[in-house]
Amino acid sequence: MAHFPDGFLWGTATAAHQVEGGNWNNDWWAWEHASNTVCEEPSGDATDHFQRYPEDLDLMAALGFGSYRFSLEWSRIEPEPGEISGAALDHYQRVIDACHERGLQACVTFHHFTTPRWAAADGGWTNPAIVDRFARFVEVTGGRLGPGIDMVCTINEPNVVGLMGYLWGLFPPGVSEDLEGYARASDHFVAAHRAAVPILRASGDFPVGLTVSMSDWAAEPGAEDQVDVWRGPHEDVFLEATGGDDFIGVQAYSRTRVGAAGVIGPEPGVEVLPMGYEYWPTAAEASVRRAAAVTGLPVYVTENGIGTDDDAQRIAYLRDSLTGVARTIEDGLDVRGFFHWSFMDNFEWAFGYRMKFGIVAVDRATQARTVKPSGQWLADVIRSGRVG
Numbered sequence: 001m002a003h004f005p006d007g008f009l010w011g012t013a014t015a016a017h018q019v020e021g022g023n024w025n026n027d028w029w030a031w032e033h034a035s036n037t038v039c040e041e042p043s044g045d046a047t048d049h050f051q052r053y054p055e056d057l058d059l060m061a062a063l064g065f066g067s068y069r070f071s072l073e074w075s076r077i078e079p080e081p082g083e084i085s086g087a088a089l090d091h092y093q094r095v096i097d098a099c100h101e102r103g104l105q106a107c108v109t110f111h112h113f114t115t116p117r118w119a120a121a122d123g124g125w126t127n128p129a130i131v132d133r134f135a136r137f138v139e140v141t142g143g144r145l146g147p148g149i150d151m152v153c154t155i156n157e158p159n160v161v162g163l164m165g166y167l168w169g170l171f172p173p174g175v176s177e178d179l180e181g182y183a184r185a186s187d188h189f190v191a192a193h194r195a196a197v198p199i200l201r202a203s204g205d206f207p208v209g210l211t212v213s214m215s216d217w218a219a220e221p222g223a224e225d226q227v228d229v230w231r232g233p234h235e236d237v238f239l240e241a242t243g244g245d246d247f248i249g250v251q252a253y254s255r256t257r258v259g260a261a262g263v264i265g266p267e268p269g270v271e272v273l274p275m276g277y278e279y280w281p282t283a284a285e286a287s288v289r290r291a292a293a294v295t296g297l298p299v300y301v302t303e304n305g306i307g308t309d310d311d312a313q314r315i316a317y318l319r320d321s322l323t324g325v326a327r328t329i330e331d332g333l334d335v336r337g338f339f340h341w342s343f344m345d346n347f348e349w350a351f352g353y354r355m356k357f358g359i360v361a362v363d364r365a366t367q368a369r370t371v372k373p374s375g376q377w378l379a380d381v382i383r384s385g386r387v388g
Helices: 027-032 049-063 086-101 129-148 158-167 179-201 226-239 283-295 311-330 373-384
Strands: 009-013 067-071 105-111 151-156 208-219 247-259 262-264 299-304 335-341 360-363 368-371
Touching (some): 009 299, 067 151, 086 105, 086 129, 151 179, 158 208, 179 208, 179 226, 208 283, 226 247, 226 262, 247 283, 283 299, 283 311, 299 311, 311 373
Parallel strands (some): 009 067, 009 335, 299 335
């Protein structure tokens, strides 16, 4: 039986573009509709969370969550350079207030994969100007919303944006094998995070951290030296950029295997999920341990879950994953919370709506929400503080 301590923070998460709908002014909307896109479908109205957030927050509170991690859509708040939408800021203030009215902390992410079209058109994250642009956005937005925020993630998985956008061609700008662009984007993400931290600390009294996509890394016999070669620029450069932060956000779903020639695919005989990676529920435990060792910071698991149509498989994955996270706490690591990804089925980027990560199902014809058995199972874990 795995136990979690009193005060452990249980949360769930979404990202603005994946749930709000109608975010036409960012690089992702443009990419979804580009002639050369790899996206299976456009985001469209998504799950209409922009309008339906009170209903969704009611469900979160009913399931026992203590925190809601959501992102601000930069392109709504700053639709053109230096032009700030008071209406958009008012909307996010209402979301924060609605969280507090239901006993939920507001955990706010300032950048979750999407960048305004005007910034993307000027080089996006490869242009050094993006650092000051992001800092300006953070200063304006933090100044308005900061007093109500409970926790901040500056940037969500900057390593994924670079990998998918500049090496694999799956995210905007949709280019492949651009090592120079990948390196520049990584440098600018690090600089943007470091610039944002003091600005945010001046905006309110809340912990500030960065979230990093991590894996349980494994090497084929004889290729052990390749782990650091590949993990270094993908994970470590961001873990090492967190000095002085209040926490590190770990986001882990599977493992990454390397051979003599570099990253290789799933191991034969290991189950592969619809996302294309291995069913590997110990990924969070392994990533928590490494993040704590490298950064020395308190850890939150800011994303963990599984994309599957089999809800019983989701429960099995979460049971094993949470049991592993509990082991890290038993071993003395300072692990303070767990955010399930995702609250509801939503727009899974290039995969469209085919991937189901939610503990709440959404009928996109009616936008009706239905709590899955996995949602009830997780609610029982939250109430009892233990995993059987």
